[in-house]
Amino acid sequence: MSLDSILSAPFLAPANCHAQTVTEVEHFTDRLFRFRMTRPASFRFRSGEFVMIGLPNAEKPVFRAYSIASPSWDDTLEFYSIKVPDGPLTEHLQNVKIGDTVLMRKKPTGTLVLDALLPGKRLYMMSTGTGIAPFASLIRDPETYEKFEQVVVLHGCREKPELAYGEELVAQTLADPLVGELAQGRLHHYTCLTRESHPRQMRITQALEQGYVSRDLGMPPLDPTDDRVMICGSIDMLRDCRAMCEATGMTEGSNSAPGIFVVERAFVD
Numbered sequence: 001m002s003l004d005s006i007l008s009a010p011f012l013a014p015a016n017c018h019a020q021t022v023t024e025v026e027h028f029t030d031r032l033f034r035f036r037m038t039r040p041a042s043f044r045f046r047s048g049e050f051v052m053i054g055l056p057n058a059e060k061p062v063f064r065a066y067s068i069a070s071p072s073w074d075d076t077l078e079f080y081s082i083k084v085p086d087g088p089l090t091e092h093l094q095n096v097k098i099g100d101t102v103l104m105r106k107k108p109t110g111t112l113v114l115d116a117l118l119p120g121k122r123l124y125m126m127s128t129g130t131g132i133a134p135f136a137s138l139i140r141d142p143e144t145y146e147k148f149e150q151v152v153v154l155h156g157c158r159e160k161p162e163l164a165y166g167e168e169l170v171a172q173t174l175a176d177p178l179v180g181e182l183a184q185g186r187l188h189h190y191t192c193l194t195r196e197s198h199p200r201q202m203r204i205t206q207a208l209e210q211g212y213v214s215r216d217l218g219m220p221p222l223d224p225t226d227d228r229v230m231i232c233g234s235i236d237m238l239r240d241c242r243a244m245c246e247a248t249g250m251t252e253g254s255n256s257a258p259g260i261f262v263v264e265r266a267f268v269d
């Protein structure tokens with residue numbers, strides 16, 4: 001049986017999984033794509049959480065953690081993914097088409113949620129690569145604008161085409177009938193590129209530490225009194241952003257003990 005026929009065949013999901021149907025696929029580069037799928041009526045999550053995703057292409061399907069990139073009010077689920085040539089899941093997932101089946105474990109979880117942060121004025125979302133996915137959910141959630149006056153999405157990538165997802169996302173958010181008005185003048189998208197000429201050819205950590213972010217946005221430097229931070233990217237990026245936050249006196253939060261910053265790995269490799 002070909003992979004095509006396996007993915008499009010009706011599938012009886014294991015008890016701890018939902019079997020969902022792909023409704024949309026968009027490829028951005030040879031390393032990045034997004035897809036949407038149906039949402040089970042019973043599935044609830046908080047914007048910023050992740051779930052385990054798999055394919056019905058093996059007796060024991062491989063599952064990987066994926067941040068849900070759509071907001072909690074949306075009736076479909078969106079995911080933004082890297083394509084790894086030999087990645088146990090993404091090798092196949094990158095070929096999904098409209099109508100294919102994707103498996104999703106039933107329990108969402110995660111720390112990049114508004115509940116894990118103490119009240120503050122500005123929310124900084126620091127991301128690299130597909131680490132922008134949980135923030136794609138959060139910037140489309142009205143609660144984010146109820147809790148914070150200013151929302152800054154920092155996104156660092158290697159090359160320009162890798163910024164396309166974030167650029168589309170922010171443009172759509174600002175035009176969205178539900179959150180567009182709330183986000184106007186309060187949602188800031190700050191991008192950096194490291195491997196291509198760009199007005200900010202540097203890592204986001206450098207842009208923050210060297211004062212470019214506060215200069216360009218007209219905001220004070222990171223400060224534990226007013227600023228809250230969510231961080232999502234590679235292990236190295238998390239380490240450096242965490243160190244930067246801790247150097248300002250910020251403390252890490254969690255679901256059980258809200259704090260000043262929260263951290264999660266952009267999982268799929």
Ligand code: A2P
Pocket residue numbers: 128129156157158193194195203204205234236237238240241
């Ligand atoms: P660089 O090109 O200097 O490695 P990737 O595609 O490998 O996930 O990287 C996405 C972006 O994250 C790249 O611009 C990369 O920069 C940057 N990056 C890598 N490590 C760090 C780090 N420790 N802190 C901040 N940005 C990082």
